Amino acid sequence: xxxxxxxxxxxxxxxxxxxxxxxxxxxxxxxxxxxxxxxxxxxxxxxxxxxxxxxxxxxxxxxxxxxxxxxxxxxxxxxxxxxxxxxxxxxxxxxxxxxxxxxxxxxxxxxxxxxxxxxxxxxxxxxxxxxxxxxxxxxxxxxxxxxxxxxxxxxxxxxxxxxxxxxxxxxxxxxxxxxxxxxxxxxxxxxxxxxxxxxxxxxxxxxxxxxxxxxxxxxxxxxxxxxx
Numbered sequence: 001x002x003x004x005x006x007x008x009x010x011x012x013x014x015x016x017x018x019x020x021x022x023x024x025x026x027x028x029x030x031x032x033x034x035x036x037x038x039x040x041x042x043x044x045x046x047x048x049x050x051x052x053x054x055x056x057x058x059x060x061x062x063x064x065x066x067x068x069x070x071x072x073x074x075x076x077x078x079x080x081x082x083x084x085x086x087x088x089x090x091x092x093x094x095x096x097x098x099x100x101x102x103x104x105x106x107x108x109x110x111x112x113x114x115x116x117x118x119x120x121x122x123x124x125x126x127x128x129x130x131x132x133x134x135x136x137x138x139x140x141x142x143x144x145x146x147x148x149x150x151x152x153x154x155x156x157x158x159x160x161x162x163x164x165x166x167x168x169x170x171x172x173x174x175x176x177x178x179x180x181x182x183x184x185x186x187x188x189x190x191x192x193x194x195x196x197x198x199x200x201x202x203x204x205x206x207x208x209x210x211x212x213x214x215x216x217x218x219x220x221x222x223x224x225x226x227x228x
Contacts, residue, residue, distance in 0.1 A: 001107050003054075004040040005030075005067065007228060010058050013039045017054025017105075019046065022097040024057055049108040051091045055098055058228065065224035066101035066182065071193070073185050074102045075222075078173045086143045087188045101181070101222055112197045116205035123160040123209055131159040132213070135167060135190045136174055143191040144199040151206060161209045167196070168212075171220045178215055181222040 003015060012032070014024040030039035046052060053074060055064050066073045076093040084090070094102055131154055139146040154162065166177025169185040177187070186193055200210050219226050 001043045001046055001105070002040060003043060003067070003105075004038055005056060006038050007056075007058065008037040010039070010228070012059060014057045015041050015043070015054060016057055017102075018052045018094070019043060019054070022094065030056075043105075046105075046107050049106065052105045053091065053094050053098070053102045054105055055100070055102055056224075063227055064098070064100045065227050067103040067105075068182065068224040069184050070103040070105075070182060071185050072104040072188075073169055073182060074104060079188065081173055082188050086141070086191050088192075090188065100227070101224075110194065112194065114197070114201055116201050120204040120209075121207075123207070128161050129158050130161040130163050130211075131157070132163045132165065134165045134176060136176075142189060144195040145191060148195075148199040148202050151202060151208070155206055155208070160207060161211060162203060163211050163213055165213050166215065168214065171222055177213075178218050179220040180215060180218060181220055182224070183214070183216070 005013065007013060013030040015028045015030060016022045016024060020028050028041065030041045032039055055066060057064055072091075074091060074093040076095060076099070079090060079093055082090065091104055133147070135144070135147065136142045139150060166180060167186055167190055168177070168180055169182040169187045170177045171179045171181055173187075173189040186196055190196070203210050221227070
C-alpha cells in the first residue's frame with residue numbers, strides 16, 4: 001500500500017505505526033521525490049480489513065503528525081468523550097506509543113450502497129430554502145443518525161437544502177467547526193462515515209440537497225500542515 005505526503009523544505013521523514021512497533025527503522029525511511037516536495041513509501045504485508053494506526057516523524061525535531069489526507073484520525077484527549085452509541089467500536093488511541101493525532105489506515109475500502117443519490121436532482125437555484133445546521137446543537141445526541149430521524153420536521157418546514165456547519169475533524173469535540181485540523185476526516189463526535197452517508201442518502205430520497213460549510217484558511221494547531 002503506497003503512502004505519500006507533500007512536505008516541501010523537509011530533509012527526511014519516517015513512517016511509524018502498528019506495522020513497525022512505532023520505531024524509526026531504515027525500511028520505513030521515505031523516498032524523497034526529485035522535486036524535493038513529496039515523500040513516498042510502499043507499505044507491504046498489511047492485513048486487509050485491519051486498522052493500522054500510524055504517524056509521520058519529520059526531520060531531527062521529530063515533528064509528529066497524522067496523514068493530512070487521512071479519512072480517520074485518533075485523538076487521545078477527545079476520543080474518550082465520544083459515546084459508543086455515536087461511534088461504535090472506535091479504534092483505541094495507541095497510548096504510550098504516540099502523542100498528537102494518529103492516522104488510521106485500512107487497505108479495505110468500505111463500499112456503500114447508495115440508494116437514492118445516483119439519480120438525485122438538485123433543487124433549482126432560484127428556489128433554494130436553506131437550513132443552516134450545527135450538528136452539535138440541533139439534536140441532543142449530536143449525531144448524523146438522530147438528525148436523519150428528524151428529517152420529517154425539516155421537510156415540513158419546506159427545507160430543500162441542509163447546509164451543515166463544518167463536520168470535518170476540528171479541535172476538541174464541541175465546536176462550530178471553524179477551527180479545523182484535517183479536511184478529509186469526519187469529526188467522530190458526530191458519528192461514523194457510514195452514518196453520514198446514510199443521512200445524505202435519506203436527504204436525497206426526500207429531495208433535500210446537502211452542502212458543507214467548509215473553511216480552508218482557519219487551520220489550527222493540530223493540523224499536520226500547521227505542525228510542519
